[in-house]
Amino acid sequence: MDAIDAFQDHYPDNVAHCYGCGSQNPHGHQIKTVWDGDETVTRFTPEPYHTSVPGYAYGGLIASLIDCHSTGTAAAAMYRQAGRDMDSLPAFRFVTGSLHVDFLKPTPLAGELVIRGRVKEIKGRKVVVETTVSAGDVTTARGEVVAVQMPENFG
Ligand SMILES: CCCCCCCCCCCCCCCC(=O)SCCNC(=O)CCNC(=O)[C@H](O)C(C)(C)COP(=O)(O)OP(=O)(O)OC[C@H]1O[C@@H](n2cnc3c(N)ncnc32)[C@H](O)[C@@H]1OP(=O)(O)O
Numbered sequence: 001m002d003a004i005d006a007f008q009d010h011y012p013d014n015v016a017h018c019y020g021c022g023s024q025n026p027h028g029h030q031i032k033t034v035w036d037g038d039e040t041v042t043r044f045t046p047e048p049y050h051t052s053v054p055g056y057a058y059g060g061l062i063a064s065l066i067d068c069h070s071t072g073t074a075a076a077a078m079y080r081q082a083g084r085d086m087d088s089l090p091a092f093r094f095v096t097g098s099l100h101v102d103f104l105k106p107t108p109l110a111g112e113l114v115i116r117g118r119v120k121e122i123k124g125r126k127v128v129v130e131t132t133v134s135a136g137d138v139t140t141a142r143g144e145v146v147a148v149q150m151p152e153n154f155g
Helices: 059-082
Strands: 033-036 039-044 094-103 113-123 126-135 138-149
Touching: 033 059, 033 113, 039 059, 059 094, 059 113, 059 126, 059 138
Parallel strands: none
Antiparallel strands: 033 039, 039 113, 094 138, 113 126, 126 138
């Protein structure tokens, strides 16, 4: 994967500190998401310190991966729908309105996880994204995120 093409590499530095996806946060996950046809994909290898039950990944990590994968997917989908380059202005900036996660199976700590997203709906300032987390052939978690474009007066 060419990291330079990742959605998160287009986030301006002043909003790139997110714990899940900010390239400017040295303590964060720094996920990188790209298009794969009509789906989006992130690959992430958990570390031993991401443990819940020994040998398995902490659910908060899984939720975090789904969260930031989905908000990145929402931004990319809006640019794609508008036929715009991700560096063009005004920027589409998304935050999480709602994050739902179903933990289907324990997620092993060993090896790479593949996170895949699909846009379910784009309506106004809202994008609904369905995202799965897989370890090998096993889908271990499934999430749905309502991502909403950041209002001018965020906070
Ligand atoms: C590519 C380059 C670009 C640059 C890219 C920059 C990056 C940009 C920052 C990156 C950062 C990453 C982010 C990581 C993910 C977080 O972790 S973000 C942190 C956690 N989230 C927050 O702190 C958000 C706090 N909540 C809020 O600020 C506000 O409630 C929200 C979410 C902005 C929504 O408020 P609002 O704008 O007043 O929304 P509103 O107009 O009422 O609703 C709009 C639509 O959204 C729906 N909606 C709103 N809230 C909800 C909800 N909770 N549940 C379900 N639906 C909802 C509404 O129903 C409505 O839908 P429709 O009726 O149109 O169908």
